[in-house]
Amino acid sequence: MDSRQFRQAAHAAVDEIIGYYENIQDRRTLSNVEPGYLQKLLPTSPPQTGEPWESIQKDIEGKIMPGLTHWQSPNFMAFFPANATYPSMLGELYSAAFTAPAFNWLCSPAVTELETIVLDWLAQALALPSCYLSSSEGGGVIQGSASEAIVTVMVAARDRYLHEKTKHLTGGEKDQKICELRGKLVALGSEMSHSSTQKAAMIAGVRYRSIPTSIASDFSMTGDGLNRILEQCRREGLEPFYLTATMGTTSTCAVDRFDEIADALRDSPLVWVHVDAAYAGSALVCEEYQHHAKHFEAFNSFNMNMHKWLLTNFDASCLFVKRRRDLIDALSITPSYLRNGYSDSGLVTDYRDWQIPLGRRFRSLKIWFVMRTYGIEGFKAHIRHHVKLNDLFHSLILSRPDLFRILTPPAFALTVLSVALSNDFVPDASNQAILEANSVTRDVYELINSRGEIFLTSSMIGGIYSIRVVNGSPQAQESHVHKAFDILVRTTEEVLSSR
Numbered sequence: 098m099d100s101r102q103f104r105q106a107a108h109a110a111v112d113e114i115i116g117y118y119e120n121i122q123d124r125r126t127l128s129n130v131e132p133g134y135l136q137k138l139l140p141t142s143p144p145q146t147g148e149p150w151e152s153i154q155k156d157i158e159g160k161i162m163p164g165l166t167h168w169q170s171p172n173f174m175a176f177f178p179a180n181a182t183y184p185s186m187l188g189e190l191y192s193a194a195f196t197a198p199a200f201n202w203l204c205s206p207a208v209t210e211l212e213t214i215v216l217d218w219l220a221q222a223l224a225l226p227s228c229y230l231s232s233s234e235g236g237g238v239i240q241g242s243a244s245e246a247i248v249t250v251m252v253a254a255r256d257r258y259l260h261e262k263t264k265h266l267t268g269g270e271k272d273q274k275i276c277e278l279r280g281k282l283v284a285l286g287s288e289m290s291h292s293s294t295q296k297a298a299m300i301a302g303v304r305y306r307s308i309p310t311s312i313a314s315d316f317s318m319t320g321d322g323l324n325r326i327l328e329q330c331r332r333e334g335l336e337p338f339y340l341t342a343t344m345g346t347t348s349t350c351a352v353d354r355f356d357e358i359a360d361a362l363r364d365s366p367l368v369w370v371h372v373d374a375a376y377a378g379s380a381l382v383c384e385e386y387q388h389h390a391k392h393f394e395a396f397n398s399f400n401m402n403m404h405k406w407l408l409t410n411f412d413a414s415c416l417f418v419k420r421r422r423d424l425i426d427a428l429s430i431t432p433s434y435l436r437n438g439y440s441d442s443g444l445v446t447d448y449r450d451w452q453i454p455l456g457r458r459f460r461s462l463k464i465w466f467v468m469r470t471y472g473i474e475g476f477k478a479h480i481r482h483h484v485k486l487n488d489l490f491h492s493l494i495l496s497r498p499d500l501f502r503i504l505t506p507p508a509f510a511l512t513v514l515s516v517a518l519s520n521d522f523v524p525d526a527s528n529q530a531i532l533e534a535n536s537v538t539r540d541v542y543e544l545i546n547s548r549g550e551i552f553l554t555s556s557m558i559g560g561i562y563s564i565r566v567v568n569g570s571p572q573a574q575e576s577h578v579h580k581a582f583d584i585l586v587r588t589t590e591e592v593l594s595s596r
Contacts, residue, residue, distance in 0.1 A: 098150070106150040113157065114186070118169065122572065125549040126172045130164050166552065171573040174581055175554040177347075177376040178569025181410035184470040188463025189410065198456030202445035203437050205459070209446055212239060212461035215468060219415055222473050223381040223401070226394035229417040231446075237417045238424075238451040239460045243375035244293035246400040246416040249424070249453055251284060251297045251339050254369030254397070256427040258282070258338040261367055279303075283330055286341040287318035289348055291373060294341040303338075306330060312559050315505050316349050318342065320357025327361070339369045342396070344389055345377025348556040348565070350508035352377070355392035362395075370396040375414070377509040379406035380484075382476040397423075406569045408479060409467045413460055418451075425450045483510040483569050486578050490566060493582040500589050504563050511567040513558065516541055516589055535562035540592045541585070551581050 098106065138160045168179045199208040216237030220229050229235045240246040259282075263274045282303040286294035287310050298305035308326045310316045323340070330337050340362070342353045355372075362368050372393060378401025380386040393399055400416045403409040418424055429450040449455050471479070487510040494501045494514055502517040516538040518530060542555045542564050554565050566581060 102150065106154070109150070109154060113154065118572075121167055121170045122172055122577070124162075124167055124170065126167050126170050126552040127546055127549045128164050128166045129547075129549060135160065135164060169570060169572075170552075171568065171570040171577040172551045172580070173570060174566050174568045175552045177405050177567060179404060179411060180406060180408045180569060180571060182408045182467060182470075182571060184466040185408065185410040185413075185463040188466040192459040192462050195459055197459070199459060200449040200455045200457060201437065201447040206445075208457075208459045208461070209448060211465060212448065213237075213446060215461050215464045216415060216417070218468060219403075219464070220417055222468075222476065223378065224387040224390045225381075225399060225417060226390070228394055228419045229399060234421065235417065235419045236421050236446075237415055238448055239457075239464075240400070240414040240416050240452060241412045242414050243291070243373060243400050243402055244296065245453065246398075246414055247293050247341065247371060247373065248297040248300050249416065249428070249451075250369065250371050250398045250418070251294075251301050251303075252453075253418075253423045253427040254339040254371075255282060255301055255303060257369065257423050258336070258367050260426075262336075278336060281334060281336045282338050283335045284339040284341075285323070285326060285337055287322070287343065287346070287353060289316050289318070289346040289351060290341045290343055291347050291375070294373075304335065306335075306337075310351075312505075314354070315351055316346065316558065317351045318353040318358065320354060320361040323358055323361045327365070337365070337368055339371070341371050341373050344372055344374035345380075345509050348558050348563075349505040349513050350377055350511040351505065352389060352508070355389065355396075359392055359395040369398070372396055372399040374399065374401045376402065376405045379403070379476075380480050380509055382407075382473060383480050394419075403464060403467070406480065406483075407467075407476060408471060408571065409463055413464055415464075416451075421451065428452070479571065480510075483573065486510065486568060486573055486575065487512055489575060490568075490578045490582060493578070494585075497586060500586060504558055504561055510569060511565060513556070513563050513565050515561055515563045516593075531560060537589075537592055537596070538562045538564060541589050544592065545584060545588050551584055
Protein backbone atom coordinates (compact mmCIF):
# COMPACT_ATOMS: atom_id res chain seq x y z
CA MET A 98 0.00 0.00 0.00
CA ASP A 99 1.63 3.24 -1.14
CA SER A 100 0.78 6.73 0.06
CA ARG A 101 -1.94 7.25 -2.56
CA GLN A 102 -3.61 3.96 -1.67
CA PHE A 103 -3.26 4.72 2.04
CA ARG A 104 -4.98 8.09 1.60
CA GLN A 105 -7.86 6.44 -0.21
CA ALA A 106 -8.14 3.59 2.30
CA ALA A 107 -7.87 5.93 5.29
CA HIS A 108 -10.68 8.13 3.99
CA ALA A 109 -12.83 5.04 3.47
CA ALA A 110 -12.05 3.75 6.97
CA VAL A 111 -12.80 7.10 8.62
CA ASP A 112 -16.09 7.39 6.76
CA GLU A 113 -17.06 3.90 7.92
CA ILE A 114 -16.12 4.69 11.54
CA ILE A 115 -18.20 7.87 11.47
CA GLY A 116 -21.13 5.95 10.04
CA TYR A 117 -20.72 3.32 12.74
CA TYR A 118 -20.90 5.91 15.51
CA GLU A 119 -23.79 7.81 13.97
CA ASN A 120 -25.92 4.65 13.79
CA ILE A 121 -24.54 2.61 16.66
CA GLN A 122 -27.68 2.87 18.79
CA ASP A 123 -29.62 1.02 16.08
CA ARG A 124 -27.40 -2.06 16.35
CA ARG A 125 -28.06 -4.97 18.69
CA THR A 126 -25.95 -4.05 21.73
CA LEU A 127 -24.85 -7.51 22.84
CA SER A 128 -23.33 -9.89 20.30
CA ASN A 129 -25.25 -13.15 19.98
CA VAL A 130 -22.84 -15.22 17.89
CA GLU A 131 -21.92 -18.75 18.92
CA PRO A 132 -18.36 -19.65 20.00
CA GLY A 133 -16.21 -20.38 16.95
CA TYR A 134 -18.39 -18.36 14.58
CA LEU A 135 -15.42 -16.58 12.99
CA GLN A 136 -13.49 -19.76 12.30
CA LYS A 137 -16.32 -20.82 9.99
CA LEU A 138 -16.15 -17.54 8.05
CA LEU A 139 -12.40 -17.24 7.48
CA PRO A 140 -9.97 -19.42 5.52
CA THR A 141 -7.96 -21.98 7.44
CA SER A 142 -4.65 -20.64 6.06
CA PRO A 143 -3.26 -17.16 5.36
CA PRO A 144 -3.56 -15.59 1.88
CA GLN A 145 -0.67 -16.33 -0.47
CA THR A 146 -1.04 -13.03 -2.31
CA GLY A 147 -2.12 -9.61 -1.13
CA GLU A 148 -5.70 -8.38 -1.37
CA PRO A 149 -6.98 -4.88 -2.17
CA TRP A 150 -8.21 -2.76 0.72
CA GLU A 151 -11.76 -2.82 -0.63
CA SER A 152 -11.90 -6.58 -0.10
CA ILE A 153 -10.50 -6.32 3.39
CA GLN A 154 -12.75 -3.44 4.44
CA LYS A 155 -15.99 -5.14 3.45
CA ASP A 156 -15.21 -7.98 5.88
CA ILE A 157 -15.41 -5.55 8.79
CA GLU A 158 -19.18 -5.30 8.44
CA GLY A 159 -19.76 -8.83 7.21
CA LYS A 160 -17.51 -10.81 9.52
CA ILE A 161 -16.30 -8.67 12.44
CA MET A 162 -19.39 -6.61 13.33
CA PRO A 163 -21.56 -9.66 14.16
CA GLY A 164 -19.03 -10.63 16.84
CA LEU A 165 -18.84 -7.22 18.50
CA THR A 166 -20.59 -6.09 21.64
CA HIS A 167 -21.01 -2.37 21.10
CA TRP A 168 -19.49 -0.75 24.18
CA GLN A 169 -19.82 2.72 22.67
CA SER A 170 -23.59 2.38 22.24
CA PRO A 171 -25.83 4.51 24.49
CA ASN A 172 -27.73 1.25 25.04
CA PHE A 173 -24.64 -0.30 26.68
CA MET A 174 -25.26 -0.05 30.43
CA ALA A 175 -23.13 -2.95 31.63
CA PHE A 176 -19.85 -3.23 33.58
CA PHE A 177 -18.47 0.31 33.43
CA PRO A 178 -18.22 2.50 30.31
CA ALA A 179 -15.27 2.34 27.94
CA ASN A 180 -15.28 5.76 26.34
CA ALA A 181 -13.81 6.53 22.95
CA THR A 182 -13.94 9.85 21.14
CA TYR A 183 -12.68 11.19 17.85
CA PRO A 184 -9.76 13.15 19.41
CA SER A 185 -8.53 10.01 21.17
CA MET A 186 -8.78 8.04 17.92
CA LEU A 187 -6.64 10.68 16.22
CA GLY A 188 -4.09 10.27 18.99
CA GLU A 189 -3.95 6.54 18.25
CA LEU A 190 -3.48 7.27 14.56
CA TYR A 191 -0.47 9.47 15.18
CA SER A 192 0.89 7.05 17.78
CA ALA A 193 0.73 4.25 15.21
CA ALA A 194 2.50 6.44 12.66
CA PHE A 195 5.29 7.33 15.09
CA THR A 196 5.62 3.77 16.43
CA ALA A 197 8.57 3.29 18.77
CA PRO A 198 8.99 1.05 21.84
CA ALA A 199 9.93 4.21 23.83
CA PHE A 200 11.51 2.37 26.76
CA ASN A 201 13.78 5.28 27.62
CA TRP A 202 14.01 9.04 27.06
CA LEU A 203 16.50 8.69 24.21
CA CYS A 204 14.13 6.53 22.15
CA SER A 205 11.97 9.61 21.52
CA PRO A 206 12.25 12.45 24.04
CA ALA A 207 8.78 13.80 23.18
CA VAL A 208 7.16 10.47 24.17
CA THR A 209 8.57 10.67 27.69
CA GLU A 210 8.24 14.39 28.25
CA LEU A 211 4.67 14.69 26.99
CA GLU A 212 3.63 11.87 29.33
CA THR A 213 5.11 13.68 32.33
CA ILE A 214 3.39 16.93 31.36
CA VAL A 215 -0.10 15.56 30.66
CA LEU A 216 -0.12 13.43 33.81
CA ASP A 217 0.79 16.48 35.85
CA TRP A 218 -2.12 18.24 34.14
CA LEU A 219 -4.39 15.33 35.02
CA ALA A 220 -3.22 15.24 38.64
CA GLN A 221 -4.15 18.91 38.94
CA ALA A 222 -7.51 18.33 37.25
CA LEU A 223 -8.28 15.53 39.74
CA ALA A 224 -7.21 17.69 42.71
CA LEU A 225 -4.61 15.12 43.77
CA PRO A 226 -2.22 16.23 46.52
CA SER A 227 0.96 17.86 45.22
CA CYS A 228 3.03 14.85 46.35
CA TYR A 229 1.78 13.05 43.20
CA LEU A 230 3.24 15.66 40.82
CA SER A 231 6.53 15.15 38.98
CA SER A 232 7.89 18.30 40.65
CA SER A 233 7.82 16.41 43.95
CA GLU A 234 9.25 12.97 44.76
CA GLY A 235 6.34 11.32 42.97
CA GLY A 236 4.74 11.50 39.55
CA GLY A 237 2.50 9.74 37.08
CA VAL A 238 2.91 7.01 34.47
CA ILE A 239 0.49 5.51 31.94
CA GLN A 240 -0.16 1.80 32.42
CA GLY A 241 -2.18 -0.58 30.29
CA SER A 242 -4.91 -1.22 32.88
CA ALA A 243 -5.76 -0.76 36.54
CA SER A 244 -4.90 -4.44 37.04
CA GLU A 245 -1.43 -3.85 35.63
CA ALA A 246 -1.03 -0.83 37.91
CA ILE A 247 -1.90 -2.91 40.98
CA VAL A 248 0.66 -5.59 40.10
CA THR A 249 3.26 -2.86 39.58
CA VAL A 250 2.73 -1.12 42.92
CA MET A 251 2.34 -4.40 44.81
CA VAL A 252 5.79 -5.50 43.62
CA ALA A 253 7.19 -2.12 44.69
CA ALA A 254 5.42 -2.44 48.06
CA ARG A 255 6.79 -5.95 48.56
CA ASP A 256 10.37 -4.95 47.82
CA ARG A 257 10.15 -1.80 49.94
CA TYR A 258 8.78 -3.77 52.88
CA LEU A 259 11.46 -6.46 52.65
CA HIS A 260 14.22 -3.85 52.34
CA GLU A 261 13.04 -1.83 55.34
CA LYS A 262 12.62 -4.94 57.48
CA THR A 263 16.14 -6.21 56.73
CA LYS A 264 18.19 -3.05 56.19
CA HIS A 265 20.02 -3.63 59.47
CA LEU A 266 21.30 -6.99 58.19
CA THR A 267 23.94 -7.94 55.63
CA GLY A 268 25.08 -10.90 53.55
CA GLY A 269 23.64 -14.35 54.16
CA GLU A 270 21.78 -13.26 57.26
CA LYS A 271 19.90 -10.65 55.22
CA ASP A 272 19.08 -13.15 52.47
CA GLN A 273 17.83 -15.67 55.02
CA LYS A 274 15.58 -13.10 56.69
CA ILE A 275 14.11 -12.01 53.33
CA CYS A 276 13.28 -15.62 52.48
CA GLU A 277 11.66 -16.04 55.88
CA LEU A 278 9.59 -12.87 55.51
CA ARG A 279 8.48 -13.61 51.95
CA GLY A 280 6.46 -16.59 53.11
CA LYS A 281 4.58 -14.43 55.61
CA LEU A 282 3.70 -11.45 53.41
CA VAL A 283 -0.02 -10.80 52.96
CA ALA A 284 -1.80 -8.31 50.69
CA LEU A 285 -5.19 -6.97 51.76
CA GLY A 286 -8.32 -5.68 50.07
CA SER A 287 -11.98 -5.51 50.97
CA GLU A 288 -14.34 -8.22 49.80
CA MET A 289 -15.68 -5.60 47.36
CA SER A 290 -12.22 -4.86 45.92
CA HIS A 291 -11.72 -5.75 42.29
CA SER A 292 -10.34 -9.26 41.76
CA SER A 293 -7.18 -7.72 40.31
CA THR A 294 -5.80 -7.33 43.85
CA GLN A 295 -6.07 -11.05 44.53
CA LYS A 296 -4.59 -11.79 41.10
CA ALA A 297 -1.70 -9.40 41.76
CA ALA A 298 -0.99 -11.26 45.02
CA MET A 299 -0.82 -14.51 43.04
CA ILE A 300 1.65 -12.94 40.61
CA ALA A 301 3.76 -11.38 43.37
CA GLY A 302 3.90 -14.68 45.25
CA VAL A 303 2.24 -13.43 48.44
CA ARG A 304 -0.86 -14.33 50.41
CA TYR A 305 -4.16 -12.50 50.14
CA ARG A 306 -6.80 -11.72 52.76
CA SER A 307 -10.11 -9.95 52.18
CA ILE A 308 -11.75 -7.57 54.63
CA PRO A 309 -15.48 -8.11 55.18
CA THR A 310 -17.95 -5.29 54.49
CA SER A 311 -21.63 -4.95 55.34
CA ILE A 312 -24.79 -3.26 54.18
CA ALA A 313 -24.60 -1.10 57.33
CA SER A 314 -21.63 0.74 55.79
CA ASP A 315 -23.03 0.54 52.23
CA PHE A 316 -20.35 -2.11 51.59
CA SER A 317 -17.47 0.31 52.17
CA MET A 318 -14.33 -0.89 53.91
CA THR A 319 -14.17 0.62 57.40
CA GLY A 320 -11.32 1.26 59.79
CA ASP A 321 -12.76 -1.24 62.27
CA GLY A 322 -12.98 -3.92 59.61
CA LEU A 323 -9.38 -3.27 58.58
CA ASN A 324 -8.16 -3.35 62.19
CA ARG A 325 -9.78 -6.73 62.82
CA ILE A 326 -7.99 -8.30 59.84
CA LEU A 327 -4.67 -6.63 60.74
CA GLU A 328 -4.89 -8.05 64.25
CA GLN A 329 -5.85 -11.47 62.94
CA CYS A 330 -2.89 -11.51 60.54
CA ARG A 331 -0.46 -10.53 63.27
CA ARG A 332 -1.80 -13.20 65.64
CA GLU A 333 -1.04 -15.71 62.91
CA GLY A 334 2.48 -14.36 62.47
CA LEU A 335 1.74 -12.84 59.05
CA GLU A 336 3.16 -9.58 57.71
CA PRO A 337 0.56 -7.25 56.10
CA PHE A 338 2.45 -5.07 53.62
CA TYR A 339 -0.12 -3.85 51.08
CA LEU A 340 -3.75 -2.68 50.97
CA THR A 341 -6.07 -1.77 48.10
CA ALA A 342 -8.53 0.93 49.10
CA THR A 343 -11.22 1.60 46.54
CA MET A 344 -13.00 4.68 45.28
CA GLY A 345 -15.94 3.20 43.41
CA THR A 346 -16.11 -0.57 43.94
CA THR A 347 -17.17 -2.71 40.99
CA SER A 348 -20.44 -3.97 42.41
CA THR A 349 -21.89 -0.81 43.97
CA CYS A 350 -19.41 2.05 43.45
CA ALA A 351 -18.87 2.23 47.20
CA VAL A 352 -16.08 4.45 48.48
CA ASP A 353 -13.95 2.99 51.24
CA ARG A 354 -13.62 5.14 54.34
CA PHE A 355 -10.26 6.70 53.59
CA ASP A 356 -10.03 8.72 56.82
CA GLU A 357 -10.62 5.61 58.95
CA ILE A 358 -8.13 3.62 56.88
CA ALA A 359 -5.46 6.30 57.38
CA ASP A 360 -6.10 6.25 61.15
CA ALA A 361 -5.98 2.44 61.31
CA LEU A 362 -2.58 2.40 59.59
CA ARG A 363 -1.05 5.33 61.46
CA ASP A 364 1.25 2.94 63.35
CA SER A 365 1.92 0.78 60.29
CA PRO A 366 3.91 3.05 57.96
CA LEU A 367 5.27 0.13 55.91
CA VAL A 368 1.81 -0.93 54.69
CA TRP A 369 1.53 0.45 51.18
CA VAL A 370 -1.96 1.82 50.48
CA HIS A 371 -3.03 1.95 46.85
CA VAL A 372 -6.25 3.74 45.87
CA ASP A 373 -8.00 1.93 43.04
CA ALA A 374 -10.29 4.51 41.42
CA ALA A 375 -10.34 2.92 37.98
CA TYR A 376 -13.85 4.11 37.10
CA ALA A 377 -14.99 6.63 39.71
CA GLY A 378 -11.68 8.51 39.79
CA SER A 379 -12.80 10.42 36.70
CA ALA A 380 -15.43 12.18 38.82
CA LEU A 381 -12.67 13.97 40.73
CA VAL A 382 -12.60 16.56 37.94
CA CYS A 383 -15.83 17.88 39.53
CA GLU A 384 -15.50 19.94 42.68
CA GLU A 385 -18.37 18.10 44.37
CA TYR A 386 -16.29 14.90 44.46
CA GLN A 387 -12.86 16.34 45.28
CA HIS A 388 -13.28 15.93 49.03
CA HIS A 389 -12.36 12.27 48.50
CA ALA A 390 -8.87 13.25 47.30
CA LYS A 391 -7.91 15.15 50.45
CA HIS A 392 -7.04 11.86 52.16
CA PHE A 393 -4.73 10.59 49.43
CA GLU A 394 -1.65 12.32 50.82
CA ALA A 395 -1.62 9.65 53.54
CA PHE A 396 -1.43 6.91 50.91
CA ASN A 397 1.24 5.69 48.48
CA SER A 398 -0.37 5.47 45.06
CA PHE A 399 -3.54 6.27 43.12
CA ASN A 400 -4.85 4.96 39.81
CA MET A 401 -7.72 5.90 37.52
CA ASN A 402 -8.59 4.87 33.97
CA MET A 403 -9.21 7.67 31.54
CA HIS A 404 -10.34 4.89 29.17
CA LYS A 405 -13.41 4.24 31.29
CA TRP A 406 -15.28 7.50 31.90
CA LEU A 407 -13.03 10.28 30.65
CA LEU A 408 -13.39 10.27 26.88
CA THR A 409 -10.15 8.46 26.01
CA ASN A 410 -10.04 5.08 24.32
CA PHE A 411 -8.33 2.02 25.79
CA ASP A 412 -5.61 1.86 27.00
CA ALA A 413 -4.95 4.88 29.22
CA SER A 414 -4.67 3.81 32.87
CA CYS A 415 -3.04 6.61 34.83
CA LEU A 416 -1.00 5.61 37.88
CA PHE A 417 0.36 8.19 40.32
CA VAL A 418 2.91 7.39 43.01
CA LYS A 419 3.95 9.40 46.02
CA ARG A 420 7.57 8.30 45.79
CA ARG A 421 8.83 7.28 42.36
CA ARG A 422 12.03 5.92 43.88
CA ASP A 423 10.04 2.97 45.23
CA LEU A 424 9.04 1.92 41.71
CA ILE A 425 12.51 2.45 40.29
CA ASP A 426 14.23 0.52 43.10
CA ALA A 427 11.93 -2.47 42.54
CA LEU A 428 11.78 -2.50 38.74
CA SER A 429 15.02 -1.04 37.36
CA ILE A 430 17.42 -3.34 35.54
CA THR A 431 19.98 -1.73 33.25
CA PRO A 432 21.85 -4.10 30.95
CA SER A 433 24.62 -2.60 28.81
CA TYR A 434 22.43 -2.24 25.71
CA LEU A 435 20.07 0.12 27.59
CA ARG A 436 22.78 2.38 28.98
CA ASN A 437 23.17 5.90 27.64
CA GLY A 438 24.56 9.17 28.90
CA TYR A 439 21.18 10.83 29.40
CA SER A 440 19.80 8.01 31.54
CA ASP A 441 23.03 7.67 33.47
CA SER A 442 22.99 11.39 34.25
CA GLY A 443 19.74 11.02 36.19
CA LEU A 444 18.33 14.10 34.45
CA VAL A 445 15.67 12.25 32.46
CA THR A 446 12.81 9.89 33.23
CA ASP A 447 12.94 6.36 31.85
CA TYR A 448 9.42 5.01 32.23
CA ARG A 449 10.58 1.44 31.64
CA ASP A 450 11.53 1.56 35.34
CA TRP A 451 7.97 2.47 36.32
CA GLN A 452 6.23 -0.53 34.75
CA ILE A 453 6.45 -4.27 34.12
CA PRO A 454 7.09 -4.30 30.33
CA LEU A 455 10.16 -2.75 28.74
CA GLY A 456 8.54 -1.20 25.68
CA ARG A 457 5.65 1.27 25.72
CA ARG A 458 3.42 3.12 23.28
CA PHE A 459 2.97 6.85 22.74
CA ARG A 460 -0.26 6.86 24.75
CA SER A 461 0.12 10.40 26.06
CA LEU A 462 -0.74 11.78 22.61
CA LYS A 463 -4.39 10.77 22.87
CA ILE A 464 -4.63 12.14 26.42
CA TRP A 465 -3.10 15.41 25.20
CA PHE A 466 -5.56 15.60 22.30
CA VAL A 467 -8.55 14.82 24.51
CA MET A 468 -7.59 17.28 27.26
CA ARG A 469 -7.02 20.07 24.76
CA THR A 470 -10.23 19.32 22.85
CA TYR A 471 -12.59 19.15 25.85
CA GLY A 472 -10.77 21.12 28.52
CA ILE A 473 -11.54 20.65 32.20
CA GLU A 474 -14.93 22.30 31.77
CA GLY A 475 -15.80 19.75 29.09
CA PHE A 476 -14.74 16.93 31.40
CA LYS A 477 -16.97 18.29 34.18
CA ALA A 478 -19.95 18.61 31.84
CA HIS A 479 -19.43 15.03 30.64
CA ILE A 480 -19.40 13.57 34.17
CA ARG A 481 -22.30 15.68 35.42
CA HIS A 482 -24.40 14.75 32.40
CA HIS A 483 -24.20 11.06 33.27
CA VAL A 484 -24.82 11.67 36.96
CA LYS A 485 -27.94 13.62 36.00
CA LEU A 486 -29.07 10.77 33.72
CA ASN A 487 -28.59 8.32 36.58
CA ASP A 488 -30.59 10.56 38.91
CA LEU A 489 -33.42 10.35 36.38
CA PHE A 490 -33.12 6.56 36.17
CA HIS A 491 -33.01 6.27 39.96
CA SER A 492 -36.18 8.35 40.27
CA LEU A 493 -37.94 6.14 37.71
CA ILE A 494 -37.00 2.99 39.66
CA LEU A 495 -38.30 4.59 42.86
CA SER A 496 -41.60 5.29 41.09
CA ARG A 497 -42.24 1.53 40.90
CA PRO A 498 -41.75 0.19 44.44
CA ASP A 499 -44.12 -2.62 43.53
CA LEU A 500 -41.49 -3.98 41.12
CA PHE A 501 -38.05 -2.82 42.25
CA ARG A 502 -35.95 -1.98 45.25
CA ILE A 503 -32.68 -0.06 45.40
CA LEU A 504 -29.90 -1.98 47.15
CA THR A 505 -27.40 0.82 47.77
CA PRO A 506 -27.51 4.58 47.26
CA PRO A 507 -26.82 5.59 43.64
CA ALA A 508 -23.18 6.55 43.15
CA PHE A 509 -21.09 7.83 40.25
CA ALA A 510 -23.93 7.28 37.73
CA LEU A 511 -24.52 3.69 38.88
CA THR A 512 -27.82 2.33 40.17
CA VAL A 513 -28.04 -1.14 41.72
CA LEU A 514 -31.48 -2.72 41.96
CA SER A 515 -33.32 -5.98 42.36
CA VAL A 516 -36.86 -7.17 41.83
CA ALA A 517 -39.04 -6.63 44.91
CA LEU A 518 -41.36 -9.51 45.82
CA SER A 519 -42.00 -8.29 49.36
CA ASN A 520 -41.13 -5.51 51.75
CA ASP A 521 -39.20 -7.95 53.92
CA PHE A 522 -35.68 -6.91 52.94
CA VAL A 523 -33.26 -9.02 54.95
CA PRO A 524 -29.80 -9.48 53.39
CA ASP A 525 -29.64 -13.16 54.18
CA ALA A 526 -29.42 -15.70 51.37
CA SER A 527 -31.26 -18.27 53.54
CA ASN A 528 -34.36 -16.09 53.65
CA GLN A 529 -36.96 -17.69 51.36
CA ALA A 530 -38.27 -14.32 50.16
CA ILE A 531 -34.76 -13.32 49.16
CA LEU A 532 -34.18 -16.61 47.35
CA GLU A 533 -37.36 -16.12 45.36
CA ALA A 534 -36.52 -12.50 44.56
CA ASN A 535 -33.03 -13.57 43.47
CA SER A 536 -34.53 -16.11 41.08
CA VAL A 537 -36.89 -13.57 39.52
CA THR A 538 -34.17 -10.90 39.26
CA ARG A 539 -31.87 -13.38 37.53
CA ASP A 540 -34.60 -14.32 35.05
CA VAL A 541 -35.29 -10.65 34.27
CA TYR A 542 -31.60 -9.94 33.78
CA GLU A 543 -30.99 -12.93 31.52
CA LEU A 544 -34.09 -12.28 29.41
CA ILE A 545 -33.13 -8.64 28.83
CA ASN A 546 -29.64 -9.54 27.71
CA SER A 547 -30.83 -12.40 25.51
CA ARG A 548 -32.88 -9.91 23.51
CA GLY A 549 -29.95 -7.54 23.06
CA GLU A 550 -31.80 -4.20 23.02
CA ILE A 551 -29.73 -3.05 25.97
CA PHE A 552 -26.87 -4.72 27.82
CA LEU A 553 -26.72 -4.92 31.62
CA THR A 554 -24.57 -6.77 34.15
CA SER A 555 -25.46 -8.42 37.44
CA SER A 556 -23.78 -8.90 40.79
CA MET A 557 -24.35 -10.76 44.06
CA ILE A 558 -24.28 -8.27 46.93
CA GLY A 559 -24.79 -9.39 50.51
CA GLY A 560 -26.67 -12.45 49.30
CA ILE A 561 -28.90 -10.36 47.00
CA TYR A 562 -28.87 -10.96 43.25
CA SER A 563 -28.79 -7.48 41.73
CA ILE A 564 -28.80 -5.69 38.40
CA ARG A 565 -26.32 -2.89 37.79
CA VAL A 566 -27.26 -0.04 35.44
CA VAL A 567 -24.66 2.54 34.41
CA ASN A 568 -24.48 4.58 31.23
CA GLY A 569 -21.30 6.49 30.43
CA SER A 570 -21.60 6.78 26.65
CA PRO A 571 -20.96 10.30 25.34
CA GLN A 572 -24.05 9.76 23.17
CA ALA A 573 -26.38 8.86 26.05
CA GLN A 574 -29.52 10.98 26.42
CA GLU A 575 -32.68 10.91 28.54
CA SER A 576 -34.42 8.89 25.83
CA HIS A 577 -32.00 6.02 26.40
CA VAL A 578 -32.71 6.11 30.15
CA HIS A 579 -36.46 5.93 29.55
CA LYS A 580 -35.91 3.09 27.07
CA ALA A 581 -33.92 1.08 29.62
CA PHE A 582 -36.51 1.68 32.33
CA ASP A 583 -39.37 0.66 30.03
CA ILE A 584 -37.54 -2.54 29.10
CA LEU A 585 -36.93 -3.33 32.79
CA VAL A 586 -40.59 -2.76 33.66
CA ARG A 587 -41.94 -4.70 30.69
CA THR A 588 -39.57 -7.64 31.21
CA THR A 589 -40.16 -7.80 34.96
CA GLU A 590 -43.93 -7.84 34.50
CA GLU A 591 -43.52 -10.54 31.85
CA VAL A 592 -41.42 -12.74 34.14
CA LEU A 593 -43.75 -12.25 37.09
CA SER A 594 -46.84 -13.06 35.03
CA SER A 595 -45.19 -16.25 33.73
CA ARG A 596 -44.88 -17.46 37.35
